[in-house]
Amino acid sequence: MYAVVGCNECATMWLVTDPETSETAQCPRCGKTHRTAKLKRFFESEDRTAAQQARSALLAKKHDASEAFAEVDHVADLEARVEEAGVDDDEYLEASGLDTDAVAAAGERAERGEGRSSGDSRSRTEVVRDAVEDAEDPTAEAIVDLASEHGVPPERAREILDRLTRRGELSESRGRYRVL
Numbered sequence: 001m002y003a004v005v006g007c008n009e010c011a012t013m014w015l016v017t018d019p020e021t022s023e024t025a026q027c028p029r030c031g032k033t034h035r036t037a038k039l040k041r042f043f044e045s046e047d048r049t050a051a052q053q054a055r056s057a058l059l060a061k062k063h064d065a066s067e068a069f070a071e072v073d074h075v076a077d078l079e080a081r082v083e084e085a086g087v088d089d090d091e092y093l094e095a096s097g098l099d100t101d102a103v104a105a106a107g108e109r110a111e112r113g114e115g116r117s118s119g120d121s122r123s124r125t126e127v128v129r130d131a132v133e134d135a136e137d138p139t140a141e142a143i144v145d146l147a148s149e150h151g152v153p154p155e156r157a158r159e160i161l162d163r164l165t166r167r168g169e170l171s172e173s174r175g176r177y178r179v180l
Contacts (some may be wrong), residue, residue, distance in 0.1 A: 001044065002015050002016070004043040004054050005039040005041055005042070006040050007029065013055055013062075014027070019036050024036060025039060043055070127151070127152050128160040129170075131157075133179055144158055
């Protein structure tokens, strides 16, 4: 079941799926949370496409554009035309001078978590933070060395260490660091 509902705060209309089973719904525009049972339902249907079309018609009427809306194709037809329009990913990449097979292979390696020097999937910031916790003697050098072992370039590790300290996520006292 789909329902076209409206927000009493900002007048946005949107689709709610299964309004009978969900307790609340959040307005996509202003973020107000509404009790689903109290939302005004402008249209209800078992068919999502019919609900989309009804919402489009209601919006056109609200903006005094009913005549223009009548001349436009059905929502489902417009979606199909959008899919056919434009340039597909392969055409775009080739026009940019990139090898589509190499790009696809790199994407697959990234999904498998390959490509980092140690196979580490953590961010550089996480690696530096963990190095602070794991170092026996958490000096800047020890932390940079540990982070470097996990693929973070030394200069970048120092920058991250300084940034985390400035942000208050780490504290430094007498050359020793600790996580706050």
